[in-house]
Amino acid sequence: xxxxxxQAHTSQPAPGEVLLEVDNISLSFGGVKAIRDVSFDIRxxxxxxxxxxxxAGKTSMLNVINGFYHPxxxxxxxxxxxxxxxxxxxxxxxxxxxxxxxxxxxxxxxxLDNIISGRTLHMKTGFLWQLIHWGPAEREEIANRRKxxxxxxxxxxxxxxxxxxxxLPYGLQKRVELGRALAAEPKLLLLDExxxxxxxxxxxxxxxxxxxxxxxxxxxxxxxxxDMGVVMDLSDRVVVLDYGRKIGDGTPSEVRGNQDVIDAxxxxxx
Amino acid sequence: MYYREAGQFKTSYKTDQAILPLRxxxxxxxxxxxxxxxxxPLVSNDFVLASIMIPFLILALATIGLNVLxxxxxxxxxxxxxxxxxGAYACYKLTTIFPDVNIIVHILVSGLFAAAVGxxxxxxxxxxxGLYLAVTxxxxxxxxxxxxxRIPWLYNYNASGAIEVPERRGFGDLxxxxxxxxxxxxxxxxxxxxxxxxxxxxxLVRGRIGRQWMMIRDMDIAAELMGVRPLVAKxxxxxxxxxxxxxxxxxxxxxxxxxxxxDAFSITLSxxxxxxxxxxGLGSLHGSFFGAAFIWCLPIVLRTWLPAIGIxxxxxxxxxxxxxxxxxxxxxxxxxxPHGLARLWQLAKExxxxxxxxxx
Numbered sequence: 001x002x003x004x005x006x007q008a009h010t011s012q013p014a015p016g017e018v019l020l021e022v023d024n025i026s027l028s029f030g031g032v033k034a035i036r037d038v039s040f041d042i043r044x045x046x047x048x049x050x051x052x053x054x055x056a057g058k059t060s061m062l063n064v065i066n067g068f069y070h071p072x073x074x075x076x077x078x079x080x081x082x083x084x085x086x087x088x089x090x091x092x093x094x095x096x097x098x099x100x101x102x103x104x105x106x107x108x109x110x111x112l113d114n115i116i117s118g119r120t121l122h123m124k125t126g127f128l129w130q131l132i133h134w135g136p137a138e139r140e141e142i143a144n145r146r147k148x149x150x151x152x153x154x155x156x157x158x159x160x161x162x163x164x165x166x167x168l169p170y171g172l173q174k175r176v177e178l179g180r181a182l183a184a185e186p187k188l189l190l191l192d193e194x195x196x197x198x199x200x201x202x203x204x205x206x207x208x209x210x211x212x213x214x215x216x217x218x219x220x221x222x223x224x225x226x227d228m229g230v231v232m233d234l235s236d237r238v239v240v241l242d243y244g245r246k247i248g249d250g251t252p253s254e255v256r257g258n259q260d261v262i263d264a265x266x267x268x269x270x
Numbered sequence: 271m272y273y274r275e276a277g278q279f280k281t282s283y284k285t286d287q288a289i290l291p292l293r294x295x296x297x298x299x300x301x302x303x304x305x306x307x308x309x310x311p312l313v314s315n316d317f318v319l320a321s322i323m324i325p326f327l328i329l330a331l332a333t334i335g336l337n338v339l340x341x342x343x344x345x346x347x348x349x350x351x352x353x354x355x356x357g358a359y360a361c362y363k364l365t366t367i368f369p370d371v372n373i374i375v376h377i378l379v380s381g382l383f384a385a386a387v388g389x390x391x392x393x394x395x396x397x398x399x400g401l402y403l404a405v406t407x408x409x410x411x412x413x414x415x416x417x418x419x420r421i422p423w424l425y426n427y428n429a430s431g432a433i434e435v436p437e438r439r440g441f442g443d444l445x446x447x448x449x450x451x452x453x454x455x456x457x458x459x460x461x462x463x464x465x466x467x468x469x470x471x472x473x474l475v476r477g478r479i480g481r482q483w484m485m486i487r488d489m490d491i492a493a494e495l496m497g498v499r500p501l502v503a504k505x506x507x508x509x510x511x512x513x514x515x516x517x518x519x520x521x522x523x524x525x526x527x528x529x530x531x532x533d534a535f536s537i538t539l540s541x542x543x544x545x546x547x548x549x550x551g552l553g554s555l556h557g558s559f560f561g562a563a564f565i566w567c568l569p570i571v572l573r574t575w576l577p578a579i580g581i582x583x584x585x586x587x588x589x590x591x592x593x594x595x596x597x598x599x600x601x602x603x604x605x606x607x608p609h610g611l612a613r614l615w616q617l618a619k620e621x622x623x624x625x626x627x628x629x630x
Contacts, residue, residue: 091495
């Protein structure tokens with residue numbers, strides 16, 4: 001795994017520095033304001049949780065970060081580059097990978113192909129080499145297969161390597177999707193509800209993988225999660241959104257004691 | 271029992287990623303190649319070669335072309351016939367302007383024209399999907415057919431409005447095209463081109479480019495997030511698909527029809543190829559051959575065998591019955607096995623793994 005780790009670290013600043021800075025982002029769809037003037041940062045090497053009640057704008061926030069939505073106001077600074085409007089493939093090229101709330105695997109492909117497809121940006125050989133699948137094209141294919149197998153070993157999914165992902169149970173699909181995102185060797189990994197719909201054992205497995213990714217590869221992680229126990233255990237810092245506004249930001253214990261957060265989650269009498 | 275991977279251990283990624291990792295499959299492929307190269311030419315008469323084998327191979331290639339676009343990249347197209355026509359007319363113009371260049375070169379180059387046209391009509395795919403995209407490719411079909419009829423320059427101002435294949439020689443003094451060309455020669459040329467193209471497409475779809483097509487097909491949002499540029503992936507699929515269809519179209523006229531009116535590239539041909547793709551199996555190369563064989567050969571088999579077993583209904587009636595049977599079979603297949611003959615083939619292989627025991 002060390003090869004993956006080394007590559008992840010090159011061109012990254014030292015741990016503790018800011019990797020992603022979200023500045024005064026506002027996003028609206030017609031008259032609906034999904035995000036209102038939200039700012040926060042994600043530091044290198046940390047696990048950052050984004051929480052909030054349903055409809056708080058968490059997934060919209062991720063979509064802004066990786067370029068699916070273009071905010072009306074505000075900027076995003078990632079790895080020293082400031083931008084507002086970016087295409088998803090440009091965000092991917094700059095080192096952002098993500099998983100989806102509803103599993104978005106490539107259903108017609110095997111687990112192995114799904115994970116290799118995460119390495120799209122690491123594959124470059126030209127059309128003519130691809131046509132004969134020989135020389136550089138074959139070497140590239142084998143090199144990326146090796147990387148994919150490292151991910152497969154890491155996530156303990158060797159036995160389903162050649163199974164079409166459509167046939168896998170939900171928990172494993174989530175794990176394959178994590179593998180696909182990891183295969184890209186991202187600087188920042190966005191996880192949108194990685195444990196939604198899982199039982200306790202599956203949640204524990206997934207938590208272990210997330211912590212291992214963070215500690216072994218040094219990947220910075222931002223995750224959305226509803227299970228408060230998981231959030232409090234996994235994350236270094238938490239940002240809380242409600243109705244598109246940021247109502248809390250800090251360590252799990254700070255957030256837990258925040259009166260606004262408690263009101264948002266438990267409701268408050270007016 | 272007879273088809274199993276047990277005991278065939280792979281010790282390198284290279285052997286595991288080979289086109290056919292299983293020994294049984296490799297033997298099967300070898301047998302079919304021997305059939306195609308040795309047995310068919312030995313046992314077939316000119317009729318079988320010229321009316322069954324040659325068009326079957328060419329249509330199989332066109333099916334592979336459409337399969338790249340529809341089966342692998344997930345973009346529906348009803349313009350296949352017209353893209354084949356572009357290849358045919360381009361090849362006709364090229365060989366009348368440069369008669370001394372080998373006709374094979376012209377056929378390969380004429381595919382480029384089809385690819386260019388295909389990419390232009392593929393541009394809407396960046397905004398629209400599915401049925402709506404099919405409608406825009408339908409527009410391509412009608413527009414290009416109109417061009418074949420209304421632009422006399424394309425058919426060199428022939429009074430008949432048709433393109434007639436001139437005699438062309440190559441490889442020494444072998445007659446390759448025209449009325450005097452030997453069916454056996456034409457068969458070998460077609461077979462060679464189809465084999466090379468099939469191998470090249472197989473290489474594309476198992477590598478980086480094919481994977482990007484399938485990513486776009488299965489989940490375009492996630493694909494974009496893995497760094498796939500939709501513009502590049504979709505247009506490259508249109509280009510490769512139209513190129514193959516264009517080459518198939520040029521061969522269809524130069525090695526099979528001999529002369530063609532614009533009618534030859536009508537919507538009927540587009541649908542015929544689409545049926546071959548669906549029946550053979552979306553996203554399967556050997557399925558393309560199954561589909562082409564089924565739809566092309568079944569009417570011929572029905573027409574020759576029905577009289578042979580004593581049911582003599584007259585040529586017209588047999589033709590109509592064949593049409594009816596094909597229609598019914600297509601509906602039957604789509605209900606019973608929507609994934610086509612390739613899926614049936616795979617199921618048969620899975621059954622053979624454990625046969626004659628009930629469990630593996």
